[in-house]
Amino acid sequence: MTPDDAPRKAAALRHDSPTHPLRTALIALLALTLAVVGGPVPAHTADWTVSGTVFPPAEVTDTAEWFAGLSVGWNTGDNHVVGSDGSFTLSRPGSTPKKIHFKDSSGTTRGGWLLEDGTVTRWSNHSFEFPSGATLSIAPKPPAALSGHIVMPHGTPGRAPRSIVSIYVATDTTTSETWNYSNLDDGAFYFSNFSAGQPYRVSVTNRWFGTAWLAGDGTLSESPTSYGTVSSAAPATLTFPSSMLRPGISGSIVLPDGATDYNRVVVRAGYTDPDTGKFEVNDVDLVQPDGTFFLGGLEEGQNVKVQLIDWTGRLHDGWLAADGKLVPAHADGIEVTVGAPITLRPHLSATIRGKITASAGAALNSHTTIWARTLNGGGAGTYARAEADGTFEVFGLTEGKEYILEFSNESSEAHPAPGGYLGAGGKFYPYFEDGVPITAPAQGVTATLDPFAPLGGRVELPSGFAHDATSPPTVQAVHRDRVTINQPWLWVPFGDPAPVAADGTFSIPGGHPHKQYRLQLTWPDGRVVYWTSDTTVPVADEAEAGTTTPRQDIVLLTVAAPTPKPEPEPEPEPVTRVAPKVTVKTLAKGTTRSKVRLRVTLDTAGTVAKPTGTLRVSYGKKSRTVKVKAKHQGKRTIKIPRTKARGKISVQYVPTGTSAVALTPATGTVKVAKVAPKVKVKAPKKATTRSRVKVTVRVRTALGAKPTGKVKITYGKKTRSVRLAAKDKGKITIRLPRLAKGKHTLRVRYTPAKTWRPYLKKNTTKTTVRVR
Numbered sequence: 001m002t003p004d005d006a007p008r009k010a011a012a013l014r015h016d017s018p019t020h021p022l023r024t025a026l027i028a029l030l031a032l033t034l035a036v037v038g039g040p041v042p043a044h045t046a047d048w049t050v051s052g053t054v055f056p057p058a059e060v061t062d063t064a065e066w067f068a069g070l071s072v073g074w075n076t077g078d079n080h081v082v083g084s085d086g087s088f089t090l091s092r093p094g095s096t097p098k099k100i101h102f103k104d105s106s107g108t109t110r111g112g113w114l115l116e117d118g119t120v121t122r123w124s125n126h127s128f129e130f131p132s133g134a135t136l137s138i139a140p141k142p143p144a145a146l147s148g149h150i151v152m153p154h155g156t157p158g159r160a161p162r163s164i165v166s167i168y169v170a171t172d173t174t175t176s177e178t179w180n181y182s183n184l185d186d187g188a189f190y191f192s193n194f195s196a197g198q199p200y201r202v203s204v205t206n207r208w209f210g211t212a213w214l215a216g217d218g219t220l221s222e223s224p225t226s227y228g229t230v231s232s233a234a235p236a237t238l239t240f241p242s243s244m245l246r247p248g249i250s251g252s253i254v255l256p257d258g259a260t261d262y263n264r265v266v267v268r269a270g271y272t273d274p275d276t277g278k279f280e281v282n283d284v285d286l287v288q289p290d291g292t293f294f295l296g297g298l299e300e301g302q303n304v305k306v307q308l309i310d311w312t313g314r315l316h317d318g319w320l321a322a323d324g325k326l327v328p329a330h331a332d333g334i335e336v337t338v339g340a341p342i343t344l345r346p347h348l349s350a351t352i353r354g355k356i357t358a359s360a361g362a363a364l365n366s367h368t369t370i371w372a373r374t375l376n377g378g379g380a381g382t383y384a385r386a387e388a389d390g391t392f393e394v395f396g397l398t399e400g401k402e403y404i405l406e407f408s409n410e411s412s413e414a415h416p417a418p419g420g421y422l423g424a425g426g427k428f429y430p431y432f433e434d435g436v437p438i439t440a441p442a443q444g445v446t447a448t449l450d451p452f453a454p455l456g457g458r459v460e461l462p463s464g465f466a467h468d469a470t471s472p473p474t475v476q477a478v479h480r481d482r483v484t485i486n487q488p489w490l491w492v493p494f495g496d497p498a499p500v501a502a503d504g505t506f507s508i509p510g511g512h513p514h515k516q517y518r519l520q521l522t523w524p525d526g527r528v529v530y531w532t533s534d535t536t537v538p539v540a541d542e543a544e545a546g547t548t549t550p551r552q553d554i555v556l557l558t559v560a561a562p563t564p565k566p567e568p569e570p571e572p573e574p575v576t577r578v579a580p581k582v583t584v585k586t587l588a589k590g591t592t593r594s595k596v597r598l599r600v601t602l603d604t605a606g607t608v609a610k611p612t613g614t615l616r617v618s619y620g621k622k623s624r625t626v627k628v629k630a631k632h633q634g635k636r637t638i639k640i641p642r643t644k645a646r647g648k649i650s651v652q653y654v655p656t657g658t659s660a661v662a663l664t665p666a667t668g669t670v671k672v673a674k675v676a677p678k679v680k681v682k683a684p685k686k687a688t689t690r691s692r693v694k695v696t697v698r699v700r701t702a703l704g705a706k707p708t709g710k711v712k713i714t715y716g717k718k719t720r721s722v723r724l725a726a727k728d729k730g731k732i733t734i735r736l737p738r739l740a741k742g743k744h745t746l747r748v749r750y751t752p753a754k755t756w757r758p759y760l761k762k763n764t765t766k767t768t769v770r771v772r
Contacts, residue, residue: 048074048095052136054086059142060108069105072138074098097129102138109140110195120195141195150187150204153242157250158294159286163206165189202238207283208296209244248296249306251342253287254324256315258348262287264311267344269295269304270319270330275680275765279330284309301686303335308344313396315346350399352438354445356390356407361451362417364390365409372403373421375437397440404435407447417449418512430515431480455517456507457554459500471524473500475556477508478518491518491542511550518545521556531556577661580604580611582668584651587637588675588702593759596642596672600651602634607662610634613655619672620644628653645758646672676761677701681748687771693736699750700730701760708753709760715739715746724750739771 052072060066064084071079072088082088092098102120103111112120113127118137121127130136150163194200202214203224212220222244249269253262266284273280287293298304306320307330318326319333324345327333336342352372358364368386372394384394397403405422420428421435426447429435438445455477461467474497480489494517498506511517519531521538529538530545534555539545548554581603590597596619602611610630617624620643628636640649649670655663678700687693699707706726713720713734724732736746746767752760 047091047093048098048132049089049091050100050130050132050134050136051087051089052134052138054082054088054102054138054140056086057109057140057142066104066106066108071103071105073101073103075101079103095132097131099124099127099129100136102140104140108142110143110193111140112195114138122193143192144194145190145192146194146200146202147188147190149237150189150206151237151239152187153240153245155242156208156245157248158288158292158296160206160208160296161283161285163187163204165191166203166205167191167194168201168203204238204240206240208246208248209240210246212240212244214238246296247298247300247302247338248294249298249304249336249338249340249342250294251292251306251344253291253293253308253344253346255291256345256347259314262289262291265315266309266311267293267295268307268309269298270307271302271304274685275682275767281307298338300338302338304338305330305333305335306342306344307333308346310346313349316349316396316398318346320344349395350397350401350440351393351395352397352403352405352440352445353393353443354391354405354447356386356392356447356449358390358417358449359451362449364388364417364449367409369408370394371406371408372397372440373406373432373435375402375404399440402437402439404432404437405445405447406432406435407449409449417451420512420514422447423514427514430512434514450513452510453513453550454507454509454552455511455519455548455550455554456505456552457556459504459506459521459556460558461500461504462558467502468524469502473524474498474522475500475506475508476520476522477511478520479515497522507552513550516547516549518542518547519554519556520545529556577664578605578607579664579666580607580653582651582653582666584649584668584670586649586670586672590639590702592642592703593645593756594642595639596649598638598640598649598651598670600636600638600653600668602628602653604634604663608659611655611659611663612657613653613659613663616652616654618650618652620647642672646674648672674759674761675701675703676763677707677750677752679748679750679763679765681746681765681767683746683767683769685768685770687739687769689738689741689771692738693769693771694733695736695746695748696731696733697724697748697750698731699724703756703759705729707756707760709756710751710753712749712751713746714749715744724753739769741771744769744771 054067054070054072056063056066067082067084067086070082072082072090073079074090074092080088080090090100100114101112101124102114110120112122113124114130114136115121115126116128118139120138120140146167150165152160203211204214204220205211210222211224212222213224215221220238220240222241251267253265255262265287267287268282268284270279270281272278282295282297285293285295295304295306307318308315308320308326309317316326318328319330320336320342321327321333324343326344326346356364356368356370364386369383370386370392371383384392386392394405406419407422407428408419409417418428418430420430421432422438422445423429423434423436428447428449459473459475461473476497477494478491479494481492482489495508495510498508500506520542521529521531527540529540530542531538531548531554532544532546535557536546537557583601583603585599587597587599598617600615604611610632611628611634612630613628615626615628615636615638617626617638617640619640622641622643624638624640626636626638628634649672650667651669652665652667654665680698680700682696682698683693695713697711697713699709699711701707706728707724707730708726709724711722711724711732711734713736715736720734720736722732722734724730746769747764748766749762749764751762
């Protein structure tokens with residue numbers, strides 16, 4: 001057999017293979033008869049076996065060495081060595097047809113999955129499932145590349161967005177072999193590791209032009225039926241037909257005084273989706289160096305709103321309003337009709353300028369950043385990096401609005417410095433509340449950066465105190481902190497406890513120079529006291545403790561006192577435990593037909609801030625137990641197998657540790673029910689009686705990307721039903737008969753298939769088409 005015989009041999013498999021319907025029925029009848037009379041059943045009814053030969057291409061000079069590097073298997077991990085004559089045999093239990101993988105370790109030919117004719121493809125979903133008893137002829141090809149350039153036709157306004165180039169095997173244009181973005185500037189694309197001589201089809205998609213196919217004459221055509229094939233090398237240039245350019249909006253931008261260029265300025269169109277009522281925005285389009293732009297990929301007669309975005313923050317972002325001015329909210333912008341020229345007149349954003357000076361022991365670095373925060377703690381549109389000399393300018397601010405400047409500095413090893421908020425005296429303070437508001441625009445803002453400072457001093461040890469270096473007294477710094485801006489302040493430990501030396505000295509490094517700290521002294525016997533001042537004896541009540549900023553002359557006084565008489569311990573007060581509220585919700589994101597994603601929240605009514613324990617989740621006959629730690633703060637996201645389509649999920653919380661003292665076990669439930677898929681219909685708003693109306697229906701659900709079922713379109717007294725298959729990936733296009741002149745309401749109803757019915761509801765939407 002020669003490589004040219006491989007396609008004919010593979011085609012013959014459809015008639016003489018063991019899986020042919022007639023032969024399969026005869027073998028089954030024979031096996032049943034032999035089983036009844038006690039005879040042996042043929043072995044080939046239980047095993048899958050194929051054999052074949054690999055034929056070297058002309059590029060192979062040493063066939064023996066080449067054959068030694070080949071392997072063939074029914075998957076990528078099942079490798080069988082090819083014989084010195086190119087022959088091989090594969091055998092697996094079972095009679096189910098299987099896909100076959102070919103590998104060439106030398107790289108002389110391209111490896112991959114076998115097609116029916118014995119050629120090699122890249123992806124398994126294109127490959128053929130060979131029945132048992134098949135005889136294969138594999139004719140691999142050397143690897144090759146496809147490359148070229150995409151060119152926009154003469155007269156294209158502005159710079160078109162990137163294009164997507166898709167390469168398909170010639171026998172399958174539903175799933176691309178591979179894909180890549182073309183280069184934004186020169187339109188170049190390049191694909192490697194294709195089989196030399198194997199035909200491929202090429203499509204190019206661009207938002208401004210739509211999708212075009214490479215025709216047989218090397219040009220791009222809008223018609224998908226006119227595509228040709230290419231092999232091993234693509235045409236040098238692919239040019240979109242100018243007739244494919246979709247409608248758009250041309251415009252220009254007039255810069256205000258003080259702005260010099262259009263660098264990083266973009267525009268985009270937004271519109272209200274007539275089906276969902278939601279406001280949608282397109283991808284951005286670039287602005288030319290002369291300030292002109294083109295918003296492409298729109299529809300004739302469509303009304304849109306136009307937004308300007310300046311990534312540098314020097315211009316105020318906004319939506320086109322009257323007289324070319326910009327407003328912040330799209331709801332206040334005006335609509336323009338596609339095809340009408342427009343002019344945008346942005347204005348400069350307000351700025352805050354200033355300079356940071358580092359004091360002795362501190363230094364700025366390349367990561368020094370200044371943020372402008374609004375008074376509610378949120379962020380402004382931009383931030384600024386300080387220059388080497390400490391000067392900065394924050395752009396993107398609103399004139400007349402107040403901001404608090406936040407300083408962030410990644411500490412260097414030689415000159416560490418803390419961040420903070422700019423407050424009184426031009427210093428950086430650790431808390432947002434200490435910041436001083438600055439009204440934009442502002443100039444001449446000055447700030448001083450101070451280094452970290454230690455808290456140090458001396459503990460006055462009692463007379464006769466025996467210091468033990470293995471168990472000395474310790475001093476712990478305590479500071480105010482909170483997780484988020486809306487949570488209450490708490491006094492929490494800062495750093496590690498500092499041991500007290502034999503002479504009473506101690507030192508705690510890394511303190512913020514403008515933060516207040518409490519000092520907690522713990523004696524070896526476990527007694528705890530707090531510093532109050534340099535002239536006052538420490539106290540045992542933390543509420544009476546004093547505070548101090550970092551310094552190194554702190555003194556903790558002690559006074560010898562008689563040993564107190566032991567007092568009887570008071571009777572412990574009875575502890576009343578409360579049952580927390582366990583709230584269970586199913587999350588749409590992450591919930592599929594095979595698993596359910598839950599959000600469990602424990603509400604302790606303030607009894608325990610960070611409850612701990614276990615959650616036992618039960619669904620059907622399955623259960624799962626997970627831990628609740630303090631870091632979860634009473635909230636856990638859990639995934640469990642979806643053992644049945646619908647039912648009740650029970651979550652039992654059992655407290656552990658300190659939470660068991662204040663809380664009792666509690667249970668929450670949630671029902672797993674059907675969900676309504678999103679049904680979106682797209683049809684032309686205007687049509688003629690001479691053309692058929694094309695309706696595109698998209699069914700989406702978080703349960704899976706390939707819903708199936710039936711799509712029914714009702715228009716007047718007529719209906720049209722089509723089947724939505726898994727290969728459609730939730731999107732199907734239907735052509736209706738020519739409609740009479742007038743206004744037609746199209747009602748689209750999606751009914752899930754049997755396999756989806758337990759999980760999805762029916763859903764209906766509608767749209768309107770006006771026929772002239």
